[in-house]
Amino acid sequence: MMPDTLPQTAPEAAADKDERQLVMDVRGLSKRYRMTSAVTRTDKDGNTHKEQYYQALKDVSFKVWSGDRVGIMGHNGAGKSTLLKILSRVLNPSDGEAFIYGRATSLLEVGTGFNPKMSGRQNVYLNAALHGLTRKEIDQRMDEIVAFSEIGRFIEEPVETYSTGMRARLGFSVAAHLDPDILMLDEVLSVGDAAFQKKCLQRMDEITGHDRTLLFVSHSTGAIRRFCDRCIWIDHGEVVMDDDVMTVTEAYEAQMMNVAATYQAPEKSEPAKDEKKSSGKSGKPDTASVLEAEVDGPVAELVTARVLDDAGQIARSVKIDTPCAIEIAFDVLQADMRVEPALHVKNEIGDLMFVVAFTDGDYPGAINKPGRYKSRARIPANLLNEGLHYVSVVMVTADPLTRHQSVDNAVSFSVYEPQGDDLARARGRYSRNFPGGLRPRLDWSTERES
Known part of the structure; x- marks a missing residue:
């Protein structure tokens, strides 16, 4: 059952959270699909067939x-x-119910709800009417919808002649100009050119800035963090977590993408006597120019590593416009070996973005005395691009380059960009994902010469 408004008798209808109105009450939604499979069944006539129920949703409940x-x-x-x-009432649930209070509009995918034989203008009237707008209300908004979509004279042409981008622009324009109480979007911002995406983001800010509600479906943690303040994580049709956006997205990355902001060296067991001689060779070199340590016993070992935010707290996620740091603790086990740590930073697909050498001015000749040391390498704001970053820690002697230990992907973290001043964050007016692993903000100075 999916009425337009909550029943007046429902106790939730009068409830509020911080004086806000309940606009959506989802109770035990489930969806099953019958699918052909290896399960064989026999009907009353003796005919055999194969079937299986696929559980797409299972007992999903939440309030908005x-x-x-x-x-x-x-x-x-x-x-x-x-x-x-x-x-959005496109599908009926197998079990459960959802109550919607107020006007809800959705954009599920490119061109959803458009009649390809009808013109763009006719489809605007049709979609708006289905959402409860009168002809007069549609007429009042038509010019704004057409202007926002940027399709110009093609508004009079059949939608089947539109490109994918044109359908996306018109679809979003209609959905965003119906003055909905609830706007539901399914990955729609992945379509369209950069300028139009910028307009979409601005329009979403306008809509949600007046006690309007947004439901935004995405598999991108960066997009979720940018647009949302709360997140519901669904896995195999069930709600895994429902909490503030940072709590959920960090848990999602930790479990699904192996993001870990801390490293602790494993407990060491005492090697057998005949193994001690060979234990000094600590890792195979990547190239022939990297030597293995030809010494008796280990030279240096990583003990801990942490990703820290600007306040010095452990962080799995870092804002793109704030600095962060990689802090490591390590043991130097032998004297006069000129030990120094190095960091190898890779992106989420494993491409090496850059290497950080040890340049601590307090140790101009590297580290020669045995002991435990703690080093912190600061990564400036507006340097890294959005996305996941994996940091490997390597203990080396620089010249000749000798690798004593390498801990691949010791720590990892994600960089995200919240809404705000894009010019201050190196984004400028470019709204799509930036290519490359770095996105530095450089100081520009421009003068007109003619």
């Missing part, structure tokens, strides 16, 4: 309040889009 920006995330096939289609 006016002004919430809720991200729904999970891997492909987790059930995110199925949930949004049920809330």
